[in-house]
Amino acid sequence: MIKVSQLLKTVSTADGNLDILCGIDLEIEPGASAAIVGASGSGKSTLLGLLAGMDVPSGGEIWLDGESLKNLDEDQRARLRAEKVGFVFQSFQLLPALTALENVMLPLELAGVNDADKIAKKYLVEVGLGERLSHYPTTLSGGEQQRVAIARAFARQPRILFADEPTGNLDTRTGELIIELLFDLNDRAHTTLVLVTHDERLAARCDRCFAMTAGEIVER
């Protein structure tokens, strides 16, 4: 479960303080899928970064799977991500030095999982890249790279999966295939899915949809 209470994020600018998030309250139950939509600069990505513990809020509190992030330092938040969180990014964020298989193995190895090799292969086969295990990211198409990223996200069997514009860099057809894959795996793994998107069709596939405007959030 994800719970957010009175979340604030303020940054200093030359013209004074700027409120990016203005007291967000949010609760997403385990296994549910939620979309966060909004215009550019509405604070979606900032919220996602805070939810994943990659940034520190100016106020308020966040609980991931019942654990508060409030008093955790960066390394403790990283441990929490390694144990419970998966990610899918708009620009895939694969390590170019590693093959598809090695990219998927990476979070498993970081968490000290045995048989990382076997698990990674299984997930790559599931996303349809069983034949491309030893390919490097630069030799894969955008859709294939995003599939590697999805396999990487699910391989660790996370409790929560965050996706940042997962289809933003893909053409419509490939985007649709990726959405299918994402929801299919999510249903099977019962993961809590939070995704940030501009794509209304993608938002419509989620159980819940939140709209952000100027740092404030409302459920649609």
Place this chain on the structure above:
Amino acid sequence: MTSRLSWKLLSREWRSGELSILLLALVMAVSVVVGVSSFVSRLQSALLSESARFLAADMVVVSRTPFSDEWVREAEAQGLATSLGVGFPSMAVADIDHMALVSIKAVSDGYPLRGDLRWSREPYGDVLAEGSVPAVGEVWLAPRLFALLDVALGDRILVGEAGLLVTGAVRAEPDATTAVFGFGPRLLMNVEDIPATGVIQPGSRVEYRLLVGGDREAVSSFTEWVEPLLEQGQRVDSIDGSQPRIGDTLDRAKGFLLLAGSLAVVLASAAITLASRRFGERHTQYVAILKSLGARSWEISRLYGLSLAVLGAIGTILGCVVGWAIQAGFITLLGDLLPVRPGHAGWTPVYIGVVTAAVCMLFFAWPPLRRLGLASPLSVLRTDVGIAESQRPQDYLLGGLSIVGLMWWYNGSAAVTMAVVAGLLVVMVLGFLAARGLLYGGRRVGGFAGSIWRVALSGLQRRGHANALQMVIFAMAIMLMLLLSIVRSSLVVQWQAQLPADAPNHFLLNLAPDEKLVLEDFFEEQGVTVEALYPMTRGRVLSVNAEELPKSGEFEWEGIPRQREANFTWSDSLPEGNLLIEGEWWDADDARASLSLEESFAQDVGAGLGDRLTLRIGAEEFEAEVRSIRRVDWQSMRPNFYVVFPRQVLEQYPGMYMTSFRLLPDQKPVLNQLVSVLPTVTVIELDLVLREMRTVIDQVAGALELVLSVILASGALVLISGVRSSLDARLRESALMRALGARARVVLGTLWIEFLVLGAMAGTLAAAGTEVAAWALQTQVFDMTWSPTIALWWVGPVTGALIIGALGVWSCRRVVNTTPVALLREV
């Protein structure tokens, strides 16, 4: 996972180019340091062997009484070779009309233990180095003795009661240096003939020499054993402190090599810093991904630490191997010219290499990578998040101090280190000032210029901070390259000037005043040019300003002024090759009691300008005032004197004359005629020594050339790293310009202007830094005269602009070869 990932990271990153520059820079630093220090170590041991040649042994025990047999047995028990020598003055008699006072040296088989005894069948015949010593019953005579005694090969002469057969002429002895002003011409005989002569009686003035040679450790152990047993009148002469002929040349070459090595380290650390910074910058996103996947800071640090350790280990091993090859190359280049046993370098150069690698990795490569641990995982979501600055001021300070320490430890000279640091500081301070001023001015000028110039100059302005850093690094690299080229050229020029092709190659001593005309006529007849004739009188400095100086032996430690004996001469004008450093020279008709001192001699007796010295010639004492202090070029192969007087002061004292002259190889027979015309003169043949010196200088200059090219390669590496450090930003901007419709010509033109301006500014700064460092090095380290190098002020900016311009545009060539979309995606 970390070690596996480190290895993968390392192997894959090799292809990106950043690591190859990092590794290359490290290999370069380690190999130059290992190569140069191994070579210098071997050179030093070679110099010791060279010194040993002047002693004819590795150590000599000198005594006024015969040695105990036990000493010889002990030396031999320690595995050392020994040889006995006995020296004393005596009369050699051919017949009642022909006899001469000679300086006898009796030697045993095995002499000399180091160096060569050169002799010939005929007085000035072809020189032979092989063969041993005169056999029992035989003697070899100095060439002029043949004329003095009127003997030929196969004749018999008497030494004491022994009749000995003349079988050769002694031409050069390794340990003959002290005999130049000795008792008379040399007579070399076998030590076993000494009893038969019956000339050594109690009270005779005899010097016994026990020559010992062999393994260095055994020699020191024997020295330690024998020293406590020495009595009055006995001493040990060792090779430390004796000055070999080519010592000065090799010493300066050594100084140059160590300087070059230090510069290589500075250049390599600059290259390592730049490569590591870029590696760190490019890996910020990597780290963000790893962190978003749950990697903790310490895991990131371990990951990159391990990568660096592996890289460091590979670089160190490769560097040591390449370094070994470099020194082997030097040794091959110098070939047989190095004295017999070049010796072993030992493990010290390897330790130096390992420490250099560790310092480079720890203080230059690691700081940018250590900061990666601080990268925010948020940059996977937002591209505007990064690490504020990859290196902090304290990193630069620590790096700077460590490199100064490393340089100092490595070259062992505070003066060399400080000279380089002074030059670098000038570059840095001027660099940042100039960068600010000129880049700002550039924008204003650009405002009035055409569009290409405007874009280029505003680009320079926009990246002002990065450009200033880049410019200073370019300037440092160019400065170090220019500096080394200048020092090398002036060293080589000076060496060649020391030994011009027409340098005198023979000394003539013991010419009586009434023989001057005979000599001048003789040489004129033979077509031989002779240098000025200098009168020479032996004298002693007794006191300074009426304060008596202690005699030698009363105070042995250095720095205490003491009485000195020297050859005095007079001259109307400042002798050629002498430099007046204090006071003034007298007029030819000056009769005041005054004199001129050589600077080191003045120090030895503790006298300065205006002091009054009490001197003694023969039994007569007189006073004279110090009117000038001179610096003498002792390698000039001309007669040089410590003490010079006005003619009218010294002319009244009896003395002999000396001079030097040059003979071509086919003029050698002139010497035979000379000694028959003037049988009492002594001729010292230096042509063999000079030939050897000239070859050594040529070869050493070749070795310097080799080192210079290695340094230039290091410098090029820094320039390439420097250009690459700003590559991403430039590529992105250029790709954007093209995407917005700029033609390739405009984009390339902008890049050319940016890099040309940067290069020209760096070159100008480098010229300033080079002048400062060259001044410090030439005057404080190499003991050379300095004058500004005007050419630097155009060579620096022009080469800087051309090299940086070409490298920069070449590195950015993809901007016009690749589509803007592909480029933007990549960077």
